[in-house]
Amino acid sequence: MYEIEHIVCILYLFLLSLTDIKKRRIPLWGLIIGVAVSILFQCITRNKDFILIVSGAMTGIIFIVVSRVTNEKFGYGDSILILAMGIFLGFWNILYLLFIAFLLAAVYSIILLSVYHRGKKESFPFVPFLAMGYVGGMMLGNF
Secondary structure, eight states: OHHHHHHHHHHHHHHHHHHHHHHSOOOHHHHHHHHHHHHHHHHHHOOSOHHHHHHHHHHHHHHHHHHHHTTSSSOHHHHHHHHHHHHHHOHHHHHHHHHHHHHHHHHHHHHHHHTSOOOTTOOOOSHHHHHHHHHHHHHTTOO
């Protein structure tokens, strides 16, 4: 079961990453499916403490509020995906995933600014960094 959950999650993140790169939007139905599957997964497996699941979900809700307050400088799609991943992974693992994803995004930003002389206002899709962070965390044995 453990390997199947990782394969499904990687495929899900990979498909959302491709969509985010191509269209710069993530379909709401794909995100709703992710949230629903995460909730269902936790109900069936009960492998995480309820408090960790709820606090992981709250992390996503905080990001949704940030999206709203910043007029979507950080997209709603990214925030809803963080909500789904927070439910799936729990609080400490979503924080670890976000740390890796933001670190990778920061390195990418530095490269865009210094090597390619892109502007500070340039945006880029964030889901691929979440996907890379998940794969990296999985390979390091944290998920």
